[in-house]
Amino acid sequence: MRVKSALIAAIAGGALVATAGCTTDPVTGEQRISKAAIGGIGGALGGYLLGDLVGGRRDRTEKIVGAGIGGIAGAGIGAYMDKQERDLRARTAGTDVQVIRQGDDLLLNIPSGINFAYNSATVQPQFQRTLDQVADVLGEYNRTYIDVYGHTDSTGSDAYNQGLSERRAQAVANYLAGHGVENARIGTRGFGETQPIATNETEEGRAANRRVEIKIVPISENEVGYRG
Secondary structure: OHHHHHHHHHHHHHHHHHHHOEEEOOOOOOEEEOHHHHHHHHHHHOOOOOOOOOOOHHHHHHHHHHOOOOOEOHHHHHHHHHHHHHHHHHHHOOOOOEEEEEOOEEEEEEEHHHOEOOOOOOEOHHHHHHHHHHHHHHHHOOOEEEEEEEEOOOOOOHHHHHHHHHHHHHHHHHHHHOOOOOHHHEEEEEOOOOOOOOOOOOHHHHHHHOEEEEEEEEOEHHHHOOOO
C-alpha cells in the first residue's frame, strides 16, 4: 500500500505540475503544456506524455507500413498538426472535450461522464455524434498514430478499475475503427486509477479522473519511408 500511495502521489504531483504549466491562448483558446512543465512530470509519468506509443514505436510503425499509410515530411509536420488541431476544436466546440497541444502531439481529454454511464464501458448514444466528429477528423488526417487511454477514479479495487479502464479505451477505439479510422493506427491502454489529474477525495475530483484520452502523434515520413 505504501508503494501504491507513493506512486499515486508522484503521479498526482506531476499532474499538478502539468496543470500549472498549461497555458491558454486568449484569442484561440488553445492550451499548451510548457517544456518546463513537461520536464517536471517526466519522472512521474515516464513516456506517457512525452512521445511513447502503446506497444512501442517499432511495432506500431510496422503496422502503419503494412496498411500503406504514409508519413509527413519533417518540415510539414507542424502545419499538418496545426490544421488538424483547428478542425478538432471546431468539431468539438460546445462539448466538454478538451483539445491540448503538446509540441506536435495532440491530446483529447474526454470526461467519462459524457461518453459512459456509471460503471459501464458502452459508449452512450448522446456522445456518439461528438465521437463521430472526432472520427471524421482523424480519418481525414490519417498520417497520425492514435493512442486511446482509459482512466478511472480510485473507487473500487485496483484490479476492477484496471479492467474497466481497458474496456473503456477499447470501446472508444472500436467506435473510431468502425467509423473510418484505420485499425493499424490505433493502440489502447488502460491506466486504471494510477493517473489521477485531480484529488480522489471529492466527487468533482473523482469525476475529473474518470476519463478517456485520445493522443494523436504525427507519423514522420522518415519512419515509414515516403508514401506520397
